[in-house]
Amino acid sequence: MDRVTRLDRVEQTRGRFAGPPLTPRTAVIWSVLRAELDRRGDAELTVLDVGGGTGGFAVPLARAGHRVTVVDASPDALAALTRRAAEAGVADRIAAVQGDGDALAGLVEPAGVDLVLCHAVLEVVDDPAPVVAALATALRPGGAASVLVAGRAAAVLGRAMNGHLDVAAALATDPAGAAGPRDTLRRRYDAASAAALLGAAGLVVEEIHGVRVLADLLPAAVADGQPAALVELERALAAQPPYRDLAAQLHLFARRPA
Numbered sequence: 001m002d003r004v005t006r007l008d009r010v011e012q013t014r015g016r017f018a019g020p021p022l023t024p025r026t027a028v029i030w031s032v033l034r035a036e037l038d039r040r041g042d043a044e045l046t047v048l049d050v051g052g053g054t055g056g057f058a059v060p061l062a063r064a065g066h067r068v069t070v071v072d073a074s075p076d077a078l079a080a081l082t083r084r085a086a087e088a089g090v091a092d093r094i095a096a097v098q099g100d101g102d103a104l105a106g107l108v109e110p111a112g113v114d115l116v117l118c119h120a121v122l123e124v125v126d127d128p129a130p131v132v133a134a135l136a137t138a139l140r141p142g143g144a145a146s147v148l149v150a151g152r153a154a155a156v157l158g159r160a161m162n163g164h165l166d167v168a169a170a171l172a173t174d175p176a177g178a179a180g181p182r183d184t185l186r187r188r189y190d191a192a193s194a195a196a197l198l199g200a201a202g203l204v205v206e207e208i209h210g211v212r213v214l215a216d217l218l219p220a221a222v223a224d225g226q227p228a229a230l231v232e233l234e235r236a237l238a239a240q241p242p243y244r245d246l247a248a249q250l251h252l253f254a255r256r257p258a
Contacts, residue, residue, distance in 0.1 A: 020060055024215035024223070027231045028238045029119075029146065032207060032253050033057075036115065036144055037064065045114040048138055050101055050131075051121040055081040055094065062090035066115075071107055073100040101125040105134040113138045119148035120249075123185045128197060136201040142258040145203055146251070148211065152177035152188035154248040158216065191245055194252055203254035209238040210247025 022030060037045075045066040049058045052070035054077050062068050062085065072078055078096040085094040099107045101121045116135050122128040135145055152171065159179075160168035170179040177188030189197075195205045213234055215223060223230055237243040244250075 020056075022231050023227075024212055024230055024234045026056075027235055028209045028211050029057075029148065029251055031235065032209065032251065033061075033115075033146060036253075040114070043114075046112060047115045047117065048108060048113045048135075049117040050104060050135070051119060052117065053077040053081065055084045057117055057119070058094055059084055059088050059090060062093040063088055065093075067093050067095075069095045069097060069108075071097045071099050071101075071104065073098065101131045102127070104131055105137070108134065108138045110137050111140050114140055114143045116143070116145040118145065120150070122147065122194075122197070123150045123187050123189075125186070128187070129200065132197055132201040132203070136203050136256055139256040141256055143256050145198070145254045145256075147194070147198065147254065148249050148251050149194050150177075150185055150188045151210070151245070151247050151250050152190050153246050154212075154216070155179075155188055157246065158248075161217075189250060191241075191250055194250055198252060198254045203256060205252055205254045207239070207251075207253040208244065209251045209253075210244035210249070211238070211251050212248035213237045213243050213246060216248050 020026070020030075047058070047061055047066050047068040049068055049070045051072055052058050053072055053074065055070060058068040058070050058081065070078065070081055072081075075098055078098055081094065081096055082091070085091045097107055102125050116139055118131075118135055122131060125131050139145065155177070156168045156171045159171060167179045171177055171188070176186065178186055191208050195208065198205055214237070215230060215234060218230070238247070
């Protein structure tokens, strides 16, 4: 049975980690992270959150007793992170570092991190390969990486369903999964291409899940009217092809070999 489908809700967790309320955007990711934290027991982890912005993941992890460094290019996001950490009483457990993913290799020490989060970063950097290499280098042997990337199939279907068939065709045929100079993302992934990128850096992919399998396809009245049911359905479908591969984002959980 998959880790996501057999875990209790994060907000009902035992012990000291009680994550934020689950949403279709976060439920699968928090479930996987919860399993890793449970596996580590009471150990205080050193966490690196690349592109962590205002601390949606960093603050709950710090509240659980871990130390988190957030690297983000936006000074405004980091300022909001600092305020949020102070309000949560974890300012001493969170460090904010301004910098972007492309410069990551010069911002972190090798083999000093237990857990890396890299969410919605690899689709916007100049070159994802050295960024992933820097993530792998930052991890201690046995450390884990949570990587979230934009899915190509969902973008194709979404554009087509909205009547933008030319854009859908461009996304489907472009080698990087982008739709030209006006596209806000440089690239998109499928499960195989994302796993290959991590594997080339020496990381072993343990799990791949879809995030927002259905959430972006449903009418707002349905999604807003049945939020708990939607979260449970998202979690149930997250690891099952073909549903997984149609998700707006793909979440890969990988590990640096011990």
